[in-house]
Amino acid sequence: MCHYALRLASPMISSPVSICIRGSRSIDALNPLRALSGRLSPTRVSISAMANLEAVHNAGTWYSVPDLSLRDHRFTVPLDYSASSGANIAVFAREVVAVGKEDQQLSYLLYLQGGPGFESPRPTEASGWLKRACEEYRVILLDQRGTGLSTPLTVSSLSQFTTAAEMVEYLQHFRADNIVKDAEFIRKHLVPDFGTWTVLGQSYGGFCAVTYLSFAPEGLKSVLLTGGLPPVGKGCTADVVYKACFEQVVHQNEKYYKRFPQDAKVVCDLVNYLAKAEGGGVPLPSGGILTPKGLQTIGLAGLGSGGGFERLHYMFERVWDPELVPGTGKRISYYFLKAFESWIEFDTNPLYALLHESIYCQGAPSKWSAQKIRSEHENIFDPIGAAKECRPVYFTGEMIFPWIFDEIHALKSLKEAAHLLAEKKDWRPLYDIDRLNNNKVPVAAAVYYEDMYVNFKLAMETAAEIAGIRLWVTNEYMHSGLRDSGHQVFDQLMGMLQGKKPCF
Template sequence: MNPVQPAHLARSRSHIHSGGFHVTELFFEVPENYAHPEDGTIRLFARSIKRPEKMIPGISKPEDEPRKPYLVYLEGGPGFAGPEPRGHPVTNRALDAGYTVLYVDYRGTGMSNHIHTDLVLNQGDVNLQVEYLKLFRADSIVRDLEAIRLCLTKSWELEYQKWSIFGQSFGGFVCLSYLSKYPQGLREVFMTGGLAPVKRQPTEVYSALYKKVIERNEAYYAKYPEDEENVLRIARYLTMEEDGFPLPGGGRFTIHRLLGLGMGFGCHGGLDGVHNLILKLISDLDQFNYFTTPTLMALEREVPFDTNPVYAILHESIYCSKGVASNWAALEAARKYDEFINLTKPLHLSMSLPLHGKQRLYFSGEMVYPCFFDTYPTLQPLKPAAEALAKHSGWAEDLYDEEQLRRNEVPVYAVSYIDDMYVDIEAARETAALVKGIKVHETNQLHHNAIRAKGEEVLGMLFRLRDDTLD
């Protein structure tokens, strides 16, 4: 693996936040394309958080404060920035454990030169847009992280220069790429719901995930049986307009968009959140025989494709190795299941499907379909690039090095969710068997977002894996 040069720290500003946190806002510059650093740089943003030792005025000096190694939190996605640190469960627990916590906005997200529609279109023709979007996968992200590590720790004692990383969901995928490419920079690795399907191809991934999506649909209708008819009623109403109903923020409300609400089914509170929105939609039809603006705005907030287009356009590429094109793998895999027939039809056909009797409509999960690039305004101009990217197989490198993972020497601790709707448990077990020395806690009592919903419980599991010994 080619060495990475330290990032350039362009700007740094520290503040004291409520609760005694010292938060430092950091802006770095790194190569946009590590293969061609002469092409220019992009900006990365991160926040470091520490809780300083108590200082006695006139006696203690800043240099007396002990060095605290970094723990870097890596958000899920792809396409999501680091969380606001004060409200995140990792912050207090990691500070109490003796770390300085670093929250990073991946390239293309948040304040790290975030990708937006105009930025992609300004790259030139579709081929140039694809070449640009390829720079935002995990292989570039881990180089960014390593460049930041080298920058922040270059003056530190050698034993402190390695850092710990914590990956949630896609963040765990990034952890495995980091372990594959720059293990020398890592002291330890924590992962929650992030054991990537390293050995599987995109269609295999989605074929397995649909089984869990079906289970979550059945759990939804078992909990809210009245919604079987409510969802059908909303869908029938949507068929009154061939291309759906206009939304306040642009785009169209279609059957595809309605069924896309199932993205939340795999999270704590996800079934309840979808039911609440279905109830609002039905209430509107009961009272007004149309959908009101507040209800439609609530619908728009549920699926983040407009605010986080990277999630939609690069989602399938996180499963692509060298020589592999995704070819809209989620759509292809859906064709094997009768439950998802409405999502596999083109927009104009799905809107005219007969919706009657006891037919049950199944929601999709986190899958991205070509039709979404017709119904979300931020995605619409990016459809040619998305189509080209789906056919692209010329990835410069694999995201994971299986041989390196087999000889891994970095301690790895993972919490894995048996009923995870987004990371298939059997694929996660295959990956765990691949990584030398990994310790895994499996549970069927938590969903994918447990780090947010039940953070203390999850963090307790992870630190027990680290601190408890078997022999």
Template sequence: MQMDSILSGIVSKKHFFSVPLNYQQPEGEKITVFAREIVSTENQQKDLPFLVYFQGGPGFGAVRPIESSGWIKRALQEYRVILLDQRGTGLSSLINHATLEHLSVDEQVDYVSQFRADNIIRDAEFIRLKLTNNTQWSILGQSFGGFCVLHYLSAAPDSIKEAFITGGIPSLTRRADDVYKATYQRVIKKNNDFYHRFKDAEQLTAELAEFIDNNQVTLATGEQLTVEMLQLLGVNIGMEQGPEAVYYLLEQALIETGSGKQINPLFLHQFSQFLDYNTNPIFALMHESIYCQQFHQQGANWSAHRVREQFQQFNYQRGQRLLFTGEMIYPWMFEQFNQLKPLKALANAIAEKADWSNLYDVDVLMQNTVPVSAAIYSEDMYVDMNYSLETVQLVDNLKYWLTSEYEHNGIRIDGERVLDKLISLNRQKSLR
């Protein structure tokens, strides 16, 4: 193996692939997809099978390894790992306002529509054929990566030896509105847990929200901070160690000065690091589309924004507890975040788009023969446990581990144990 980098216990090699933007037009425009191949130093000369990792998102590049630890440590015991930068992210051809500005809005919609799970899996198949002698490989998906895994099992099951899913079993049939109705209820529970754990958090958020309401507060990234933006911090409270991080940020938001209360410059600098909307625009543009399928015959149409009207407690009012929101995208974000503003027309067009392709073939999944194991987190704020269990009943040969030990990002916190558990589950003899 030709080494590009030597890390602690790992050697890595970079791969760049030129793939069709639209696989229905294979001779048309090409984009670049990047994948990092890693192997343990002691195994670098061995002919090991591949495990490809599908990152959560959509719209985030794959993890950048630092050392052999966590789930990577467990995986490298028996695999060469492929860390795939899904199209539009990382070192793959990026999507942002600068790379799209030469296109009309209609052209932008056509372009960005090619960046869903179906083409991510087509990219994976392209790479598999390039890196292997058309042999099967194993796949691992976290969060949205689990959505990709289920599409892979629908579209090309013969390419897969075994599959692992953590925190990412989607509903195969439900609409975006169903998903967000359930999500808002879980987010309310996470808010209650947050305020129960941190006794002065309610006062801290009330004082901060009132200050933001009465003053023009400019973030280090140049945006004016609004109460709605402040509520977006809730995307972190469903993660392991996320509530603590949010609390400690709020704790030092306001400082006393000779001229009265002011915003702490440290808060202004750190706040934007808690949110990814400026740096990862695919997430804001495409998140609701991951719940859209052809048979729905409708677009998401700003589902989270519309469903929020059924949960008025999220609408901030002075004197009432401020509720943080979660993994929801709102149209006003494209008016407030600097890197999203140029994408406002595109975002509205994507929200209205109704002709999405189907992502899952239920008939194929009901006859699945690929060993699949999944970690389902009962307290997951982002993926509804009940909808996941509905899907489990539709996918044959799937074993699951239902646990309350971890939040959504359990594989990041205790990845070695989580992946080891899933590998063991897959290799047990089926009782069916």
């Protein structure tokens, strides 16, 4: 049985409603953050590939930004933890505390960023959820393997592989299972006496946290999830995920054009212009091409986050250059083309494009699932047909399509590897349903009712599999709630775990 923290605001509800959801299986409702009794049992994560543990951790000196003290940690870990020998990679983590608390005994909190393929935030001051967390925690900001300063896999570094097969062999080690093994390795070097820590997982970071609950729960004191409940069922394939996500994407498009109806004509005019251009599109500043279907991918950044609708609208305000010289004709502005590329970060974070569909794969290939499901909705998502009929052109959401590797210049060299990854069948399991059903770790999760990236229905199905979870269901925030109102979101989840937020 689950209890829900529901917070909904809609035209039919005059004010937000809040209901707490508490799982009944295993959490001590009065004090769920109590220390776990007894000494931790050894982790199930294999560390056979690590010989000289003292030589694999380097800690820097403290430095500061306003109201925060920071220290850098660099670790050497195996690329493949299951191998008795082989290549190593670097993993970077930044330790953050409030100024003056550098030597205090504080509980540890590991932050896992969204993605896949994006590094942890770079703090410039104490603000948002980080400021709130540093009131009681020593925060560890992890650059997940392949990102930031953790042996970053960039377009240029990936060019060192001579064949696509070699690249795929390497990339298969950069999913949530190995991110969790890295986290366990780091915990044993940072947390005194191999103590437990709390994990805060945003979006894909939450997916990783549920993998953590599945395979190394002994390292966890508690878990906080924000928009990060992954689909875990055996029958929950990539196809199931994208079918559900396309429904929410349609809803977000309808909301966008209701908010900015004047943009329907602007986008139709733009699509018609792109369709008539030589080659079916116009050159992008970085060397790629902007086509009608490529334009639709802007929905990935614009439709699902707080302020995204407004940013998208203001970008379309400046889509055309003024005609300074009569007779030169209509042209797309450099401003718009540059803004488009700035929103679509595939060139600087290629891991996202390469591995996104694989985060839903367990023992089966994705086979370009998003493209397949999109083709089933072509009557809705055909941009040229919609523009010719003067219908609103719908944008797509968090989906990677094979033709992206033709249209985004920086990704062209990764095209063959992307196709091999889409056909890869032997992906390892990412979740243990039995472990989740018998979970003993206190878990609190923010579930966003209109989340475009993590489907609400699938998230609730997963919640039912995690014993003791407490849920806060809300449409007060979008998927970016932790970024937009981090202090409030973090405080709500901590209050639920500590019994300070009422359940009714």
